[in-house]
Amino acid sequence: MKKLINAVDDVLAQSLDGFAAAHADIVVLGEERKFVRRRHGRPGKVSLVSGGGSGHEPLHAGFVGLGMLDAACPGQVFTSPTPDQMLAAMEAVDGGAGTLLIVKNYEGDVMNFAMAAEMAPGPVESLILNDDVAVENSTWTAGRRGVAGTLVVEKVVGAAAEHGQSLSELRKLGERVNAHTRSMGVALAPCTVPAAGKPTFSLAEDEMEMGVGIHGEPGRRRVKLASADAIADEMLTAIVADLSLKAASEVLLFVNGFGATPLMELYLMADRARRWLDAKGIKAVRFLTGSYVTSLDMAGCSITVSVLDDHARRLWDAPVHTPALRWGA
Known part of the structure; x- marks a missing residue:
């Protein structure tokens, strides 16, 4: 194993210290490194709190800031954060209007966020994300996994929160975005967890593994390596069928790298995906390409398609200023 580390036990702590120092104008690292929060909060606003196992950077801490999350809880690599982390984060960013917990559908995350919600003093609602079309059940889930579509939900709901929408309105909006967002991934090479x-x-x-999860969980099947066009076509066929997309639909196209895939290859995949959608009469009106929801050093990518109505498009375009995602601010 060749990695830029000092000791396996110190990887996460030292990484969080470096992250907080590099983005000190935007974020603050919580006591005992339990969470990362916005440096400049907004009283009276619903707080958005998410989190999950580390190893998926910049998800989630990289999306803390104006227009997205108020706090994120980093667990150990591929391990859910604990309820006390989540509770500390909720208390630190409480603006008096309640808290929306944004949770990827993994059993540990769902259970621990639910426990934290029960202990929270103020109003709390939860939003469970399950955008992966590859498999119905996986290694760590009951039901579909929450994967790269998490970014889309956090961005759209985060913008709506900045505009002052209520807790129940934000939860309903998040449910609509999640229902209109689907993803699928492919792995060309595995990742290596430092502790392992x-x-x-x-x-x-x-x-290659078609339909792989962001922790390296098995996908639909293991097959011979195919061309980029064939890979993109298979993923989009599954995504578009699941969304029941019709011609003239307008969508966000998000091509996400898993950590070891060069941007050149991601843009190649984005080009094929755009052309495939065009041929079906589906218009990609917004794009995002890059490594945002990773799996350590896994080689491969995912494709996410999210249907955009006028409201969702405006919220996607709204200003955002986080360590990993910035525009308009």
């Missing part, structure tokens, strides 16, 4: 010191799974040089 070896790849999480094995792939032959001529194999």
